[in-house]
Amino acid sequence: METIVFALVNGVIYGLLLFMLSSGLTLIFSMMGVLNFAHASFYMLGAFFAYTIMGATSFWLALIFAPILVGLIGAAVERYGLRRVHVNGHVAELLFTFGLAYLIEEIVKIVYGKTAVNYRVPSILDFPAVQIYGADLPAYRIFMLFVAMAMLIGLWLLLRRTRAGLIIQAALSHPHMVGHLGHNVPLIFMTVFGIGCALAGLAGVIAGNIFVTDPSMAVQMGPIVFVVVVVGGIGSLEGAFVASLLIGLLQNLAVGINASFADIFGFLGLTSASEVGSITVSSLGPVLPFLLLVLILIFRPQGLMGEREL
Amino acid sequence: MNIKKTAILAAALSVFTLTAATADTIKMAFIDPLSGPFGPSGESAYTSFQLAAEHINAAGGVNGDKVEITGYDNKVNPKESLVQLQKALDDGARYIVQGNGSSVASALIKAVNKYNARNPGHEVLFFNYAAVTPAFTNEMCSFWHFRFDAHADMKMAAITDWIKQNPDIHKVYIIGQDYVFGQAVAKAAVEQLAKKRPDIKIVGNELHPLGKVKDFTPYTQKIISSGADAVITGNWGADMQLLMKAAAESGSSVPYLTFYGGSKGTVAALGAAGVGRLYQVSEGITNLPASPEQYALIEEYKKRFPQYDYYYHRAFNTMAMFKAAAEKAGSVEPIPVAHALEGLSIDQAYGKAIMRASDHQVQQPLYISVVSDDVKYGVDDTKYGWKLVPGGTISLEAAEQPTTCKMKRPT
Structure with missing residues (x-):
């Protein structure tokens, strides 16, 4: 029981973090029709910027300024990079973001070194908040939960309740019409790209200190973000939200299950002595999201809530 | 010319x-x-x-x-x-x-x-x-x-000897990286504990992917709910640091008996929570008496x-x-x-x-040490460092393990 409760709490926190990362990616996709391979790199930049700002000032300033800085860089990338490459079609855009991911990683390696930096949880939040079944839940995790929720509500309000959100939504599906109505569509694109990157940066700020802040964090996070976006349905924010929570819970719950394949498929004659039978569910935890990806692509190519196919 | x-x-x-x-x-x-x-x-x-x-x-x-x-x-x-x-x-x-x-x-x-x-x-x-x-x-x-x-059997022998001297330990949890080394550590732990302390119950034997896990909280949670009195791990590098980070966060006081608790950042990740809790077995620690x-x-x-x-x-x-x-x-x-x-x-x-x-x-010789705040040399830029545990010195002869090697030398 306690394992399940804990897995649920951690799964939700991890899921919301994934959503913070994937919401930007899915927004950018529905807008430009291009998968931004460099998206996780902005997550990494957020963590490194926060480390620098926190070293010079405080964590709270880092929480505000690191995502803004990342967002500005994202906007600049769109304005001076993607927009020019856009003329040459989607393949060129894809290759551009692919190259950009490598470029950012190498620059980070040059500036911060090849190994992890000591980016720490602020001491004011470094205490156990509540105890559940004898295990402490750190205050910082609760804080992560609140930041993620605030971001979720903020994004929803922006897109669904403001005039700007209305225009963005319109520009996503009918950019030409919005342009004819007198709106500056390229500016909207740049803003959305910047916001998407800033959200990834924010995820980096709040996750970098609880995980590891090193130049390989982008490469490690990249695949899982794509899984979220594809499973949720490319371009669907709601889908990304559901998929994030699903994957967060799946990974956390799987670790807690000790059953092996032999226990589950014993009725088929599988014994724990065999190679396959001795695999436990908990050791499969990290693979499950990718298994989900494969299954979704086979049985529901448009994703859980997506409207168009890949 | x-x-x-x-x-x-x-x-x-x-x-x-x-x-x-x-x-x-x-x-x-x-x-x-x-x-x-x-x-x-x-x-x-x-x-x-x-x-x-x-x-x-x-x-x-x-x-x-x-x-x-x-x-x-x-x-x-x-x-x-x-x-x-x-x-x-x-x-x-x-x-x-x-x-x-x-x-x-x-x-x-x-x-x-x-x-x-x-x-x-x-x-x-x-x-x-x-x-x-x-x-x-x-x-x-x-x-x-x-x-x-x-090698792993030698280090494990040191750890299991230590467990043998501690009758308070009844339940042991083994966690390691899922590759040839982690498997060897788990095997050695199970075999040696069965010989030295047959009364000990192994309440968990877990392998996780090498260098892939970012958040060990679910694992430490499992360790806590298993009721383990001690954890044995061969983890090293980031896997060691992150495991201890999660352990410190969870607030449990289970001792961790490790091969590589000295991995950079591990002691810093634990802070004060590591004192008397994180053990390692190694060929030397800076706080042993030594020559100038x-x-x-x-x-x-x-x-x-x-x-x-x-x-x-x-x-x-x-x-x-x-x-x-x-x-x-x-x-x-x-x-x-x-x-x-x-x-x-x-x-x-x-x-x-x-x-x-x-x-x-x-x-x-091998030495079992534990994190302490009363040391000459701290690590990770903290005041915490490694201190020899009482009876933690394993002589060269005692650390020796037999070999099955049939060495082929070039003629």
Whole structure:
């Protein structure tokens, strides 16, 4: 029981973090029709910027300024990079973001070194908040939960309740019409790209200190973000939200299950002595999201809530 | 005519100086992760080897030759390591140094065996300073491979002896990385506990992917709900640091008995929570009483590489044994050095080190230590450091384990 409760709490926190990362990616996709391979790199930049700002000032300033800085860089990338490459079609855009991911990683390696930096949880939040079944839940995790929720509500309000959100939504599906109505569509694109990157940066700020802040964090996070976006349905924010929570819970719950394949498929004659039978569910935890990806692509190519196919 | 002569002379001279230059340097290739999640592990060892080489060179080198260590980043990937090995061989390396990752060491042993069989006269030696899967000096043993670290069974014997002395421990949880080394650690733990403390219940035996888990909270949660009195882990690098980070967060007070609690950042991740809780077994710790020269070395290392701590004592042992063997053999060629290494004994800072001839496994005293705030040298820039536990010294003889190796020596 306690394992399940804990897995649920951690799964939700991890899921919301994934959503913070994937919401930007899915927004950018529905807008430009291009998968931004460099998206996780902005997550990494957020963590490194926060480390620098926190070293010079405080964590709270880092929480505000690191995502803004990342967002500005994202906007600049769109304005001076993607927009020019856009003329040459989607393949060129894809290759551009692919190259950009490598470029950012190498620059980070040059500036911060090849190994992890000591980016720490602020001491004011470094205490156990509540105890559940004898295990402490750190205050910082609760804080992560609140930041993620605030971001979720903020994004929803922006897109669904403001005039700007209305225009963005319109520009996503009918950019030409919005342009004819007198709106500056390229500016909207740049803003959305910047916001998407800033959200990834924010995820980096709040996750970098609880995980590891090193130049390989982008490469490690990249695949899982794509899984979220594809499973949720490319371009669907709601889908990304559901998929994030699903994957967060799946990974956390799987670790807690000790059953092996032999226990589950014993009725088929599988014994724990065999190679396959001795695999436990908990050791499969990290693979499950990718298994989900494969299954979704086979049985529901448009994703859980997506409207168009890949 | 004159120009032609000068040209020939110049060419001859350049060939001469080239050969003279190569004869003066002993090239060692350090093939280990120098970036990524295990980068700090590789780099702190690399800096230790470099400092050891500098000291040897400053004292006149090995038989008058200078030692040169070059780093090759393998990203703990066996395939990448073979590419780097080829690069190192092309660069003229005759000694290969590696430690992080038994999967890599296994690939390198096989590759070196093959290379040496195919290139008589150009043999290379493999100095393994940290890959501790027992098989490398048992069924897989090779004349070309020398291990300068105690292997998993030796370290586990030290840990299980400690558990034997602690009757309060009834339930043990084993967690490790899912590859050849983690499996070897788990196997050794189960076997040795069954022998030494048959009453102990193993409440968990878990393997997680190597270097992939970012958040160990679900695992520590499982450990807490299993009711374990002690956790045994062979984790190293980021996997060690993150496991302890999650353990500290969860607030449980289960002791962690580790091989590599000394991995950079682990003590810092725990902070005060580590005191009396994080144990490690190693070939030496900076807070053992030592000679003034050893203290000077520890301080010089910290001054030169402030981001790391003096941890890889075995790197210095490796270089000291290499130098002693080369001097004994009167040669820096791999085969005479290998023969001289067999049975070689040196006095190192924390006792003797003997290279057992039968399997090329170093024999040395081991020390069990625990994190304490009352120490001479803290680690990770904290006041917490490693302190010997009472009865934590395991003599060279007691640490010795039998071998099944049938060494085949070149004729």
